[in-house]
Amino acid sequence: MMRRHDTRMPALKRMKQKDFFLRDIVIDQQVMPEFDFSNSGQKIFGVEKTDFSLKTKDEKYVLNHMHSHNFYLVALFQDADFDYEVNMTKTHLSGNVVVLLHPGQYHQFVNVKKATGYVICFKEDVFELLSPLYSSRLTADLFLNISYVIIENDDTMYLMENMFRQLIKIEANQQVDNQKNLSESLIIALLSTL
DSSP, X not given: OEEEEEOOOGGGHHHHHTTOEEEEEEETTEEEEEEEOTTSTTOOEEEEEEEGGGSOHHXXXXXXXXXXXXXXXXXXXXXXXXXXXXXXXXXXXXXXXXXXXXXXXXXEEEEEEEEEEEEEEEOGGGGGXXXXXXXXXXXXXXXXXOSEEEOOOHHHHHHHHHHHHHHHHHHHOTTOTTHHHHHHHHHHHHHHHO
């Protein structure tokens, strides 16, 4: 049985400012945090450059324990070194790696020695640009069948980093014409590259 209740955690104020809040899900007597992106109004995505070593103690605690999101997440890590558990499977990830998560997927980062890179979170709305057939194929191929991708090619890594940087610029510049279309198109290009 699953029971939901809202709990606002003051230690995660920085995330709340980015249109996230934390909700606890109780499953079989265990509290499982869930990040919620639904109160962000018209915003369909959020992106940031991230470094695990700069996270607060409370943020690290959440990331080091099983948690989920109600949005899609793509994280690009450069020269990573951590254990990653998703779908009841723990794997050691190192080097250049992309982590892919679909809404509701429980996961955790453990024994993190290095996790620097970029994270993008987005809603289902991004896929509205695509035909339903391609959209369902893309989500099934990437998010339902793959939990991470090791990037061995330097050119691919450069291209992906560039796309994340462009998304950060688009999000920072609210005055850009067609901002929503630009960001959605860039996210689709990023997923297609993967």
